[in-house]
Amino acid sequence: MELSPRLRSVAGLVPPGARFADVGTDHAYLPVWLLQQGIIEHALVSDLRPGPLDRARSTAARYGLAERMEFRLCDGLSGIAPAEADTIAIAGMGGETIAAILAAAPWVREQGCLLLLQPMSAQSALRPWLQRQGYRIEREHLSREGDTLYTALQVRAGFMEALTPAEQWAGRQSRETADPLRLEYLTRLEARAARAVTGLRRSTQASDAPRLEALEAVHRGLAKMREEWSTWQP
Ligand SMILES: C[S@@+](CC[C@H](N)C(=O)[O-])C[C@H]1O[C@@H](n2cnc3c(N)ncnc32)[C@H](O)[C@@H]1O
Structure with a gap:
């Protein structure tokens, strides 16, 4: 089976032999x-709705892997016991849904599970939420499908310095990170922040002033991150 680049970027973060839940x-x-x-021996899969879980069963049967998978109809991790998984993927959902799923399952942090999160939206809210909840983003991996860039987060329980406003949008970067899509990611986010700033500058509502200030800080921070990133490249 061919995996899409988005899911392939999540798959690349799964350690061999993981007790894996999707x-x-x-x-x-x-x-x-x-x-x-052959990266994992067994998989636990869950979904909130019967239709998607039936699709999961069909895929498993088509590839002769149903015996090595368990299917749970449940909200988030509510149908999975702590002893059953040490590596958990939550992909293709909004950042708020991912946060809600993790908030309802504190055992994931207590047990030190490896989390592979692939938010489709609200990344700038999910990153600081993880930090506040005692999670550490160990790395981020970008992928491209068509014109869209996706980010996959490798996360574990642990201390992480609070993120700057721009880091909440783009994730923390380091000289050691080699990601060929990072410059494009930063450039796109900077353009998005610039558009938001331009829009808010037109607003005549006093209540928009703090939001404008916050967005300007994001925009300045992203420009600095992009420049920093460029100086690191060979
Ligand atoms: C867009 S699909 C993503 C499928 C796959 N993970 C991927 O990344 O391609 C989102 C799936 O998440 C399921 N879902 C949404 N909220 C959920 C929750 N709270 N618990 C479990 N599954 C949920 C939906 O039913 C849907 O099947």
Whole structure:
């Protein structure tokens, strides 16, 4: 099976032999691919709705892997016991949904599970939420599908310095990170922040002033991060 670049970037973060759970699995492409590649021996998959879970069962049957998968109809991690997983993927959902799923399952942090999160939206809210909840973003991996860039976060319980406003948008960068899509990611976010600033500058409502100030800080920070990133490149 061919995985999409987005799911491939999540798959690349799964350690061999992981006790793997895929929350909100839908077609179960990610766990089926990991099983096919021999990266994992067994997979637990869950979904909130019966339709997607049936699709997961169909994919598993099509590839002859149903015996090595368990299917749970549940909200988030509510149907998964702490002893059953040490690596948990939550991909293809909004950042708020991912945060709600993790908030309802504090055992994930207490047990030191490896989390592979691939938010489709609200990344700038999810990153600081993770930091406040005692999670550390160990690395981020970008992928491209068509014209869209996606980010996958590798996360574990641990201390992380509070993120600056620009880091909340773009994630923390370091000289050691080699990501060929990072410059484009920063450039796009900077342009998005600039558009938001321009829009808010037109506003005549006094209540928009603090938001404008915050967005200007994001915009300045992103420009600095982009310059810093460029100086690091060979
Ligand atoms: C867009 S699909 C993503 C499928 C796959 N994870 C991927 O990244 O391609 C989102 C799936 O998450 C499921 N979902 C949404 N909220 C959920 C929750 N709270 N708990 C479990 N599954 C959820 C939906 O039913 C849907 O099947």
